[in-house]
Amino acid sequence: MKCKNCNEKDGVKYSKYSSGEFCSRECAKSYSTKSKRKEINKKVSEKLKGKMVGGKKGRKERVRVCISCGEKSFGRAKYCSLCKQYINNIVLFEKLEVLNKNLQQANAEALKILSREYFTKRYGLIQIEGKYKILRSTLHFFFKKNGVNLRTISKANKLAVKEGRMKSPINPTYETGYHTAWYGKEFFYRSSYERRMMEILDNRKELYFYETIRVEYEFEGETSTHITDFYLPERNLVIEVKGEWFQKRDKEKIEAKKNAVLSEGYYFIMLGNKEIEQYENGKDL
Numbered sequence: 001m002k003c004k005n006c007n008e009k010d011g012v013k014y015s016k017y018s019s020g021e022f023c024s025r026e027c028a029k030s031y032s033t034k035s036k037r038k039e040i041n042k043k044v045s046e047k048l049k050g051k052m053v054g055g056k057k058g059r060k061e062r063v064r065v066c067i068s069c070g071e072k073s074f075g076r077a078k079y080c081s082l083c084k085q086y087i088n089n090i091v092l093f094e095k096l097e098v099l100n101k102n103l104q105q106a107n108a109e110a111l112k113i114l115s116r117e118y119f120t121k122r123y124g125l126i127q128i129e130g131k132y133k134i135l136r137s138t139l140h141f142f143f144k145k146n147g148v149n150l151r152t153i154s155k156a157n158k159l160a161v162k163e164g165r166m167k168s169p170i171n172p173t174y175e176t177g178y179h180t181a182w183y184g185k186e187f188f189y190r191s192s193y194e195r196r197m198m199e200i201l202d203n204r205k206e207l208y209f210y211e212t213i214r215v216e217y218e219f220e221g222e223t224s225t226h227i228t229d230f231y232l233p234e235r236n237l238v239i240e241v242k243g244e245w246f247q248k249r250d251k252e253k254i255e256a257k258k259n260a261v262l263s264e265g266y267y268f269i270m271l272g273n274k275e276i277e278q279y280e281n282g283k284d285l
Contacts, residue, residue, distance in 0.1 A: 005031040068103045079103070085145075092142060095132050111146050114139065118150070124160055125150075183207065193241040193276060194229060200279050201230070208232050217260035219253050226257045235285070237267045244272045 001011045001021070009023035022028040033040060066073045066080035073080040079087060086103040093099075093106045096113050100106040117123045117131070125136040143150055151159065175192040182202040187210040189195045194210075201208045213228040230239040238261050240254075247254060247270065254270065261268045271279070279285065 003027055005034065068101060089142065092134055092138060095134055107146070110142070111148070114142070115148065118143075122159060124156060124165065127165070181208070185209075187211075191241070193243065193271075193273070196276055196280070197230060197239065197241050197271070200276070201232075204285075206232055206285070207234055213238060213261070213264075213266070215257070215260045215264050217256045219256045226260060228261065231266075232285075235267065236265070237269065237285070239285075240268070240270045241276065242270065242272065244274070247272060 003009050003011050003023035004021045005027035006023060011021045011023055012018075013020040015025075018025075018028065022031065030037075064073050064077070065071070066083055067078045068083035069080060071080045071082075077084065083103040086107045089107060089110070090103070093103075093110050096110050098106045098109045098113070100109060114128065117128050118125075123131075125139050128134065128139055129136050140150065150156075174190055175195065176188070176190050177195065178186055179189055179195060179198045180186045181198065182205055187198065189198060189210070198208075198210070209231045210229065211227050213231045215226050215228070216223055217226050228238045229241055231237070232239065240257075242250075242254070258268050258270070269285075
């Protein structure tokens with residue numbers, strides 16, 4: 001007995017529920033609508049007309065309009081492929097008060113604002129985070145996604161020291177602590193030499209400031225920032241205190257720092273342990 005649908009293959013009992021009149025389950029399913037197949041196809045085609053377009057490999061996708069830029073998009077997404085990549089930045093745009101509904105344009109405006117803060121004003125990510133309440137990780141990812149290279153950690157630290165946002169690193173082997181000057185200002189010293197010098201200046205009622213003067217100097221082909229130890233404004237004098245061993249070891253580097261300080265119009269003296277003892281015993285500056 002031939003299959004009632006295809007009339008080519010022999011009918012088989014493919015399941016305990018089949019009668020054996022069809023060669024396969026597919027033929028059995030299509031047999032009931034075989035006589036109306038053209039009519040059914042026509043109705044389906046008319047229903048989808050104007051709503052579907054051919055995609056890759058015959059795939060059909062629904063046409064939509066991007067709610068951000070107004071361009072055509074396909075599938076169920078509300079945003080086109082270009083705007084979709086900026087959806088996660090909507091909160092960032094709001095914190096920057098960028099209210100442009102076009103996400104592509106909003107991204108460009110936000111990038112302009114943050115670039116001005118980072119490169120023109122030379123703020124660090126910490127300062128931008130505090131100003132706009134945007135996490136540093138979010139800022140870092142935003143710049144990276146827009147192809148902007150940020151400063152390296154080394155350059156960021158040097159800039160922070162130069163701008164006064166960060167102090168020089170503290171060596172744990174040296175004596176450190178807080179000292180209140182004779183006129184009430186408090187300083188954090190980083191060695192016993194610095195503490196002794198503060199006490200000498202206090203006894204003589206010399207007006208002084210600690211780690212306030214910053215100068216750039218060249219050494220071995222690299223530009224760095226030097227923070228001076230003491231500055232006496234009434235004498236326009238910069239005082240550096242350092243042990244004799246370190247003075248010998250870093251002789252060339254100290255000379256570069258000294259020349260940079262002198263080039264800025266300050267007077268300069270370097271004091272070691274012997275000189276500090278002399279000043280403690282009454283020698284004039």
